[in-house]
Amino acid sequence: MKYARLGVNIDHVATLRQQRGEMYPDVVRAADVALATGAHQITIHLREDRRHIQDRDVPAVHDMCKKIGLPMNLELGCHDEIVEIAMREKPEWVCLVPEKREERTTEGGLDVMDQKNYQRVKSACERILKASPSTKISLFVEANADVLKKCLTMKAHAVEIHTGEYAKDFLTKKDLSKHLKEYREGASIIKSAGWGYHAGHGLTYESLEPLLSEGLFEEYNIGHWIIAESVFLGLGHVIKEMLTLMKKYPLKA
Numbered sequence: 001m002k003y004a005r006l007g008v009n010i011d012h013v014a015t016l017r018q019q020r021g022e023m024y025p026d027v028v029r030a031a032d033v034a035l036a037t038g039a040h041q042i043t044i045h046l047r048e049d050r051r052h053i054q055d056r057d058v059p060a061v062h063d064m065c066k067k068i069g070l071p072m073n074l075e076l077g078c079h080d081e082i083v084e085i086a087m088r089e090k091p092e093w094v095c096l097v098p099e100k101r102e103e104r105t106t107e108g109g110l111d112v113m114d115q116k117n118y119q120r121v122k123s124a125c126e127r128i129l130k131a132s133p134s135t136k137i138s139l140f141v142e143a144n145a146d147v148l149k150k151c152l153t154m155k156a157h158a159v160e161i162h163t164g165e166y167a168k169d170f171l172t173k174k175d176l177s178k179h180l181k182e183y184r185e186g187a188s189i190i191k192s193a194g195w196g197y198h199a200g201h202g203l204t205y206e207s208l209e210p211l212l213s214e215g216l217f218e219e220y221n222i223g224h225w226i227i228a229e230s231v232f233l234g235l236g237h238v239i240k241e242m243l244t245l246m247k248k249y250p251l252k253a
């Protein structure tokens with residue numbers, strides 16, 4: 001039987017690190033733990049404003065992935081400077097995303113229906129593939145039939161469907177049928193072209209399950225919730241270890 005792949009997005013390990021300008025938590029260690037546990041790939045987003053992942057993290061995380069023999073998926077906006085980093089690093093996967101400086105996280109998919117944007121995305125694909133023919137490219141887009149058909153006119157290998165609105169509707173208990181219908185229609189457009197059909201953004205254990213039961217997406221990239229939930233799964237353990245250390249040293253009279 002075949003199952004969907006999990007790409008673990010470790011951006012928010014870097015967010016914690018950057019918050020204090022410390023050397024910890026270490027993103028390479030996070031990549032190691034994720035891959036050693038069975039994750040199928042590591043996803044990182046090198047944003048133009050460098051708010052979490054830093055330039056030095058890109059080769060460091062990539063080296064860890066290469067050591068374990070699993071892919072790194074580098075998310076990036078179509079800015080020349082960032083595209084050039086991808087051209088040099090030659091990751092196994094690149095995911096092209098829209099990026100606005102003022103946004104909190106990636107909001108919505110690429111607007112490939114706008115001719116200027118379309119040209120920017122198309123040119124980024126061509127430049128990356130020229131520098132690194134073995135890199136595969138996914139386009140982060142909404143599950144809209146016209147958008148998906150437009151994507152197929154570019155030199156890429158997959159789309160990653162933006163599940164942000166679906167995830168919000170799930171949390172607020174809204175009807176999900178319109179999203180699921182779009183995802184099914186999207187699957188037939190994309191899969192009949194032989195492209196990969198990926199998904200990501202805002203997903204949790206609970207909101208992932210209806211998507212898994214549809215069995216449409218071959219890959220999910222999930223970050224924020226995994227890192228958030230890990231705090232609770234690890235917090236008690238770390239406090240216990242700290243207390244064990246403290247109990248080794250009684251106070252002096």
Ligand code: PXP
Pocket residue numbers: 009011045075095097105106140160199200201202203221222223224225
């Ligand atoms: N996929 C893409 C293209 C993204 O931009 C992000 C957020 O960086 C994710 C997946 C992961 O989203 P989340 O952190 O909400 O799980």
